[in-house]
Amino acid sequence: MKNKYKLVIIGAGPAGISTALYLNELGIKDILVVEKYKYPRYKCCAGYITDKTKKEYEKLGLSIDDCHYSLINDFKLFYKGKLKQTIVNKFLFTNRKIDRVELDYEFYKLLKKKKIKILENTYIKDNDMEKNTVLLSDDKKVNYGYLVFADGTNSFGNKYQKEYNKHLAMQMTFQSDKEDEIQIHFGYSKKGYVWISSYQGITNVGLTDVYNKSVNYQELYKKILDDNGFNVDTKELKGTFTPIGVRKPIINDNIFFVGDAVGACDPLTLSGLKYALKTGEYAALAIKNNSNKIYLKYIKKLRFKFGFMKILLKIFYLKAILFCVFEIGCRFFGKIIEFAFNNFFINKK
Numbered sequence: 001m002k003n004k005y006k007l008v009i010i011g012a013g014p015a016g017i018s019t020a021l022y023l024n025e026l027g028i029k030d031i032l033v034v035e036k037y038k039y040p041r042y043k044c045c046a047g048y049i050t051d052k053t054k055k056e057y058e059k060l061g062l063s064i065d066d067c068h069y070s071l072i073n074d075f076k077l078f079y080k081g082k083l084k085q086t087i088v089n090k091f092l093f094t095n096r097k098i099d100r101v102e103l104d105y106e107f108y109k110l111l112k113k114k115k116i117k118i119l120e121n122t123y124i125k126d127n128d129m130e131k132n133t134v135l136l137s138d139d140k141k142v143n144y145g146y147l148v149f150a151d152g153t154n155s156f157g158n159k160y161q162k163e164y165n166k167h168l169a170m171q172m173t174f175q176s177d178k179e180d181e182i183q184i185h186f187g188y189s190k191k192g193y194v195w196i197s198s199y200q201g202i203t204n205v206g207l208t209d210v211y212n213k214s215v216n217y218q219e220l221y222k223k224i225l226d227d228n229g230f231n232v233d234t235k236e237l238k239g240t241f242t243p244i245g246v247r248k249p250i251i252n253d254n255i256f257f258v259g260d261a262v263g264a265c266d267p268l269t270l271s272g273l274k275y276a277l278k279t280g281e282y283a284a285l286a287i288k289n290n291s292n293k294i295y296l297k298y299i300k301k302l303r304f305k306f307g308f309m310k311i312l313l314k315i316f317y318l319k320a321i322l323f324c325v326f327e328i329g330c331r332f333f334g335k336i337i338e339f340a341f342n343n344f345f346i347n348k349k
């Protein structure tokens with residue numbers, strides 16, 4: 001293996017693969033991607049994609065039809081266990097396993113097809129910013145021109161960032177005989193929501209909250225299962241953090257952060273896939289053109305957009321607001337709620 005690359009990318013999730021594919025398309029082929037696991041690998045994510053996210057994947061040559069996505073029509077809003085409104089879902093697509101394994105694997109195959117070098121089962125152990133060299137878990141040292149952290153919210157790249165609030169998100173899928181529908185429940189967690197999605201014999205139950213260490217989330221998760229009539233073992237339950245707010249995008253002029261590593265995940269809805277792909281695209285353009293401004297400009301836009309969503313996060317979960325939305329809004333202004341859900345909270349992501 002060479003010990004010098006123009007670009008080293010840490011993490012082969014959507015953000016890392018997108019960066020590599022865009023740079024490859026822009027003529028930069030001297031790329032090494034380093035991934036902690038071996039593909040196909042499990043990533044704790046419900047894997048929902050919107051129409052817009054679909055188009056971003058398709059721009060990179062991924063056929064979403066090959067990843068078995070469908071539109072589940074019934075989208076039901078619950079508040080404190082009671083059904084408040086049924087919405088006709090227009091834009092949110094679900095994978096047949098209600099997770100992201102298949103989507104990520106098909107995306108990874110594009111890397112292989114383009115012959116981009118990837119080291120799997122390998123992680124970063126150290127980074128020497130003066131010598132532009134990373135130390136990998138197999139004790140190899142690799143010199144880089146640019147380094148891209150695409151390793152998510154909580155991994156190595158996180159040590160260059162300030163400590164921010166985070167969301168905790170947990171999920172598990174299991175066999176069930178529930179009819180095809182997406183349920184979104186409010187009122188279980190203080191600043192988050194619960195999804196119960198069922199599709200052709202599989203159900204995914206997920207929980208999000210602004211992380212609060214005094215909450216016993218395992219117990220809360222079990223309560224959600226009990227309340228909704230699921231008698232299942234929780235040993236497969238997985239959880240991880242997602243970022244709230246945009247972080248430092250570039251350090252040392254040649255170290256970029258993309259995807260969750262830069263905080264590119266919507267703080268209210270937790271949709272991150274489209275932003276993972278877009279940050280990869282803009283980082284690639286900046287690296288190719290040797291102009292960090294291109295990336296900083298896009299990040300500024302995200303900071304503004306997510307700043308607004310952070311304010312909404314604070315307001316939306318106030319008890320009085322939840323009461324107004326679900327007890328008054330759903331009852332008397334159902335069409336407006338439906339429009340806002342489909343167009344503002346889903347299709348824009």
Ligand SMILES: Cc1cc2nc3c(=O)[nH]c(=O)nc-3n(C[C@H](O)[C@H](O)[C@H](O)COP(=O)(O)OP(=O)(O)OC[C@H]3O[C@@H](n4cnc5c(N)ncnc54)[C@H](O)[C@@H]3O)c2cc1C
Pocket residue numbers: 010011012013014015016034035036037043044045046047048049122123124150151152153155156169170171206239240241242258259260261264265270271272273274276
């Ligand atoms: C429970 C849950 C449900 C979600 N549901 C949705 C959804 O339905 N739709 C949506 O749009 N978003 C969703 N999100 C958000 C979405 O998962 C993230 O925004 C998205 O995964 C970000 O992509 P990424 O490439 O930045 O990071 P990741 O997908 O986390 O990829 C990071 C990659 O880096 C690798 N890695 C980590 N550390 C190292 C290391 N030290 N060395 C080498 N490799 C490393 C990891 O193995 C991984 O492959 C959800 C998140 C959670 C937690």
